[in-house]
Amino acid sequence: MSQTLVSGTSSSMSADRVEDREVDVFERLMRSSLKDVRIDREGDIHGLCETEEDVVHLLSNLRVHGYAYSVRRSAYYRQPPSGAAKHETGFFYSHTKGNIPIQFFGPVFCVESLVKRECTLGPLYHKKETLVADHLVDHVNPKKKRKVLMDTQKKGCPATFDVKCVRVFPDYAINSATDSSKKRVTEKLKRDLESTQVPKSYLRYYVAASQASRHNHGIECVKTIGHIHPLLSKEIRDIVAKGTNSVRIIKLELERFVEKNFTGENRPDRMNIMFYPTDSTIYSHMYRALFDLKKTVIDQDALRNQINGWEKESKAERFFFRPFTDDNGKVQPLLFCYQHK
Known part of the structure; x- marks a missing residue:
């Protein structure tokens, strides 16, 4: 060619x-x-x-x-x-x-x-979808399909x-x-x-x-959709590994990270969620980082954070969480209760 x-x-x-x-x-x-x-x-x-x-x-x-x-x-x-x-x-x-x-x-x-x-x-x-003739509608077995909530x-x-x-x-x-x-x-x-x-x-x-x-x-259509940048995802893992589990603090650290590493004409604007993710996106990455770092899905800190998120999302549900403790041989087992009205 x-x-x-x-x-x-x-x-x-x-x-x-x-x-x-x-x-x-x-x-x-x-x-x-x-x-x-x-x-x-x-x-x-x-x-x-x-x-x-x-x-x-x-x-x-x-x-x-x-x-x-x-x-x-x-x-x-x-x-x-x-x-x-x-x-x-x-x-x-x-x-x-x-x-x-x-x-x-x-x-x-x-x-x-x-x-x-x-x-x-x-x-x-x-x-x-394949259209079915009107006289055959009653003779066709409907197929089960997932309802798409978002276009x-x-x-x-x-x-x-x-x-x-x-x-x-x-x-x-x-x-x-x-x-x-x-x-x-x-x-x-x-x-x-x-x-x-x-x-x-x-x-x-x-x-x-x-x-x-x-x-x-x-x-602008592309800047408002998509996944977080891999470098930012890694940065969240590093921040969580240092003991930080506050979305607000992580968000501030990510803003400093972007300002430091993306300069000149490659500096993204604040509409670009790949570099300026929402609080819910940061929380999801923080939550997964806790699981990966602790090597278990039954980690107490991760569970406590998940319960805090549930409590904010729904006021009609109640949660009770008592962590595991071991005080000089006196063991108190973990207890988690959930009630739905």
């Missing part, structure tokens, strides 16, 4: 779509994070990352500005490990299949994985973010794409893979992302 450089993006967008300044931020982030950046005829941005951490860092920065992507399990592909001798593993000098073409750059490589991400507000995947937040956004991971063998290279020694070098690699000494290799990550204008929604 030939790639054509396109300079410039369309500036005529409706009010509910991504603004021009956000398009500039998106493209600037992609160009600063990727190597060998190019734009194809459809406007998709292509480039490569040297490590998986670079890909994760890029996705995190995009999430700050309202571009979030999720992986569909059916769109995930992985080759058998290249370290083992696998005859079905394909070796290439260029790979033009799919939407992430890889041009010739010298060494032989194989495709390790292909991960296809879609916008968090992407296509709707729920099955539509989907999907908006049918067509934007994608795909990553193709390849394993490169630098010691098995040729000078040009028309070199007649292709087959000989590939056969030597296959023989060496079957030996005890595994050939030297490294990973490369090729990225193809839809241009920002492909998103058919405002960026």
Whole structure:
């Protein structure tokens, strides 16, 4: 697939779509994070990352500005490990299949994985109900189904973010794409893979992302949904491990953490719940952290916190909790009572 450089993006967008300044931020982030950046005829941005951490860092920065992507399990592909001798593993000098073409750059490589991400507000995947003719309604056995209390937040956004991971063998290279020694070098690699000494290799990550204008929604829609950032989740665990179990204190510590670690244009605004989570989200992570740290689901501190939460949620229910104590051999067992009016 030939790639054509396109300079410039369309500036005529409706009010509910991504603004021009956000398009500039998106493209600037992609160009600063990727190597060998190019734009194809459809406007998709292509480039490569040297490590998986670079890909994760890029996705995190995009999430700050309202571009979030999720992986569909059916769109995930992985080759058998290249370290083992696998005859079905394909070796290439260029790979033009799919939407992430890889041009010739010298060494032989194989495709390790292909991960296809879609916008968090992407296509709707729920099955539509099959209509039954009126004269057959009384003869059809109704299927039991779960009642959906909340409508989907999907908006049918067509934007994608795909990553193709390849394993490169630098010691098995040729000078040009028309070199007649292709087959000989590939056969030597296959023989060496079957030996005890595994050939030297490294990973490369090729990225193809839809241009920002492909998103058919405002960026604020993404900032108000989604999960807490992994770094913040880890920070909550560290804070809880030090003995803090106050949501208010943890929230203040998280705000300081964000101000310290996310600066410049990657500084998220306060609408972005990925970096400024709600009290209930912080409480849930604190509660799980207590379970993980104590290595038990019958921990007294965790149970006390859970009861406090129940008491705030429902005034029609009553709880009594007496913790376990051991005072000089005088044991008082744990007692928990629940009453519903």
